[in-house]
Amino acid sequence: MFEAVLGVSALVTPAILIAWWLAGYLAGRLVFWGRLRLGVGVLLAVLGLAALLTAAELFLVARLWSYGWLFVKDRMILGTPPLLLPAAAALFLSVPRLWRLARGAVVEAKVPVDAAGRSEASHPLLVVPVQATAVAAALFFYVTWFPQASLRPAWPLPCGGCSPSLPLPCGSDSGDASG
Numbered sequence: 001m002f003e004a005v006l007g008v009s010a011l012v013t014p015a016i017l018i019a020w021w022l023a024g025y026l027a028g029r030l031v032f033w034g035r036l037r038l039g040v041g042v043l044l045a046v047l048g049l050a051a052l053l054t055a056a057e058l059f060l061v062a063r064l065w066s067y068g069w070l071f072v073k074d075r076m077i078l079g080t081p082p083l084l085l086p087a088a089a090a091l092f093l094s095v096p097r098l099w100r101l102a103r104g105a106v107v108e109a110k111v112p113v114d115a116a117g118r119s120e121a122s123h124p125l126l127v128v129p130v131q132a133t134a135v136a137a138a139l140f141f142y143v144t145w146f147p148q149a150s151l152r153p154a155w156p157l158p159c160g161g162c163s164p165s166l167p168l169p170c171g172s173d174s175g176d177a178s179g
Contacts (some may be wrong), residue, residue: 002064005063016140017137017138019137027043030121044102045148057140063074083133089132
């Protein structure tokens with residue numbers, strides 16, 4: 001069962017990256033869509049998919065945690081908090097603005113979007129949380145696919161300690177604590 005959970009998690013992580021990056025791109029280009037209502041609908045669908053994939057990954061991380069802290073420490077320390085904070089901001093700040101845009105958008109395709117609609121579609125509280133979550137998804141992807149590189153320092157520790165990658169015990173050559 002462990003292999004299945006780890007395999008599904010390895011497949012969901014790139015999907016999260018693709019979904020959040022697509023949502024970030026669409027949020028940044030929302031002003032330039034010809035039909036604002038269609039653009040908002042597509043962006044809301046991609047945001048829903050990204051949120052669903054993020055929730056699935058959280059479930060998979062919880063399942064991996066049941067096998068021990070060793071299997072999730074890199075994701076829980078470096079990956080999950082930077083992913084969840086902007087994702088929550090995107091869902092609580094961007095989605096209500098998108099709903100307001102969808103309700104107030106012009107229905108006809110030939111009518112150009114007015115200045116107020118363009119300003120609302122490019123508002124920083126709509127665009128920045130989605131794009132920040134896309135960057136966090138890239139960090140989560142890196143931490144998930146390259147876990148050993150993320151938590152092991154490549155330099156000796158200060159105060160006389162040794163690097164965790166060195167096989168010698170800290171302090172002495174014989175491993176004897178009495179000196």
